[in-house]
Amino acid sequence: MTLGEFEDMMDSCVRCSKCKFIPQLVIQSKRFSSICPSIDYFNFHAYSGGGRMIAASAYHKGRVDLTPEMLDVIYSCTNCGGCEISCKWVYELEPNEAIHELRVAAVESGAGPMPKHKKYIELVERNKNPYGEEPEKRPQWLTDDIATNESSSTLYFVGCTASYRREEIAVATAKILNAAGEDFRLMGSDEMCCGSPVYRVGDQKTAIKIMKENIEQFKEAGIKKIITSCSGCYNMLKVEYPRFVEHDIEVLHTSQIIEGFLEDGKIKLTEEVSLKLTYHDPCHLGRMAEPYEPWEGEKIEVLSQVYIYDPPKPERRGSNGVYDAPRNVLKQIPGVELVEMERIREYSYCCGAGGGCKSAFPAFALWASNERLEEAESTGASTLVSACPFCGTNFRDGIKSRGSPMEYFDLTELVLRSMGGGK
């Protein structure tokens, strides 16, 4: 869709501010009632989901230009989709989608994305990762005791962050796959960024090119199934790729495949891991992970001024994200006591890193992680667990900055430890 195709939607916002909060029915306390890190940090209405839709409408109607402050408004959104979940309680609006189209329009105009984004897009195109690391170093995390099978049709798509920054996740994942007897291959130094950091900031042209090249590479390698460590990679391959490039590759997140291993008895969690922990739902594994089902049809007026879609248009309301798999895994680790935060599942509070914010607005990203850590601490848990290397990086930075007594682990690290392999 283009920004213009969102015009009716943008004009239909009633500026009610529901997009600033978790769905009103599930609010349990004042402290943890908000959903949007951006409005919480920047405060002007423009920094909310509804506010950005209005700004997008103003831009589309030619009322405003892409000033530096407008670019801040556009790009200080973590693209977490929380606003959309709350909005859809009542309205048929998609603020998160409209924000994305505004970013695309900003890039097409030449004003966007932000300089930091342009820099890492260059690095992705040159080095295949946004960190600017050498492609040859991508498989350096691989230890001698990990077995891969380069003729396997199952690909462990490690992702840039687990490859270069959170290698312990890559190691744990590979060892769990080995223990379960799950044959897999790697792309090694040929693995290209999934395109998420490029796509999220609106450089759709480059992102689609990456998607096409990746799918081509997967097809050439005979890949039938992809396992990802990263929620962002999962979201791209599972949800966004099919919107632009056809593929029939099965995409699984590590939490899902581990849940399956446990169900099938392929791995056993025997070692006690005595931790009181709480789980953070990554946005791109949770509410944003619902598949985008293509729809074609028409609006029919069934009552005066009341329209429905024929055939019914699939709704993405966040109810079908990957919420239970990581929890089911954690609950099976001996000694683990799982306590929940107030904001969970489809109304989880974003860690603050996504949408290009970690690079372009690092102070904001760090502040958001602190907000989430305060909520995690309030549960009485000693440990925060999630299932995304990028969330994990931001949380580790947050723990350091606030001197939090909490520890952070990726789900795979605890699973490996309980298997007796990662003390």
Place this chain on the structure above:
Amino acid sequence: MLEKNVYDAFTDVVGKRYISQDPAVMDTYAFQWCNEIESAQRGEEPQRFGTRPLAVLLPESTEQVQAIVRLCNEHDVGFKALTTGMGPWAGVSNPRAIQIDLRRMNRIIEIDSKNMYVVIEPYVTNAQLQCELFEYGLMHHAQGAGPQTSPLASHTSFVGPGFTSPYTGFSGRNVLGVEWVLPDGDILRLGSFDHNGKWFTGDGPGLSLRGIMRGWLGAYGGLGVFTKAAIRLFSWPAPKDWKWKTSGTIPEYDWDVPPYWQMYVLNFEEWEEYQKAMYELSDREVTMVATTSAPEGLAALFTNTKTEAIESIFAGLLAKTRNYIVMLVAAHTQREFDFRTKLVRLIMEKYGGNDLIADGVTSPKPMHYGETVRNMLGAHAFRFSNCFQSTHGGMDTISMAVRLAQLNQPVKQKYIDKGVIGDDRGLGVWITSYESGHMAHMETPTVYDPTDVESCLGYAAYQDECNQMDLDEALGMPFFIVGDEVHNFYADRTMNYPDWLRKIKASFDPNGVSDPSHYVKGDKKKK
């Protein structure tokens, strides 16, 4: 643009991070629900973008608000404060005005459980406040605008009926004291707070100016800025160890219904029986909720999506539904519950009613009990077309509400027949009794399409005709669409009350900087 020296002076007050004059940021304050109707009523192209403020400021304290207001007086700049800001009354009308966004002032200052009041800042929302009051076994009155809106804004500045009105009254009745930055920058604290530091009454022994401050209608933010308010609390009818608990996944959440709660939808074939039953149910103080809408509205109340609502309509809900009252009996004890439910049954039988829940016509789920007391049901009406607005708006007797509903039907039907507003067969109303007495609030919510010019123009014409009907039939003033023109429209039949409003406005706002928006300007009505 503001002059540089003025902008710099504002910046000195709030700091660089909390002031903006970027056009896109400003447009997110200029854009308001219902601007499209008001622009249509003025004969302009319907559109949601209204007047753009020259700057937006985010103060964090009363002192900063005061400093901003003083600068406005000094530099002849209008100002308008807002909280969550939903509706054209939240925006500015003066092209040389700034917007004061009170979002950073969001503290609950004090919960006095013994004297049953709470002191809050502007950006505490209804849902937030409700959550924090449960542990004290207390609740407040939340206005129908919804759980995400500000109780301070409603209590100080807006009429404020809500879904629990039979039990909690309306906002104007429940404000006990305020901290008020007057249009000239002085700070005034009303009521007992001024005397002894406690906020339990707005009527002294300190100054009592509640009538001037808001009266029935409220000044819609056109008379200074309210930075704190003490509001009355009520007993929450659930055990103290009961927790607000939801489970499941959107849109089908589950909610733990407290013991001794029961919902009814009492249905009466004719308005006459409905009216008698409503009087008796209210007088007997049986129910926490007593609310009426169109049969189409009932379809939306207890469903979770537009599709479900439409399906229930086509499944025959309309044929089985006439004039109904959604009721929530919420008792503290079994004995109280037995007493109240018995009364409900007796009153229903006395007036020949039936319970649509018992008959299986509608089936509220536990989450709908939660939505009811969290004041979320009004928003369900937005599901049909993403938009509705209300005409009329008297808070008068129950019989007046019924009369208004009956008179409105053929007028509304005319616009339905034109295809410009939603088809509820002209029956679309919202009636709620309040204060367990003989009073009721009545308005007529009407669905329209904000993206369709003909629909906006059609709704605007319907609104104008309703205003005329209010005047011709002595139905009272509308409570939504106000401002100088509408006030003037009713002046001759209402002892020229706008002249008095203008005197108040001129006295409190000698420099005319507190943007009147939907209040009155300080000048005299032209005769």
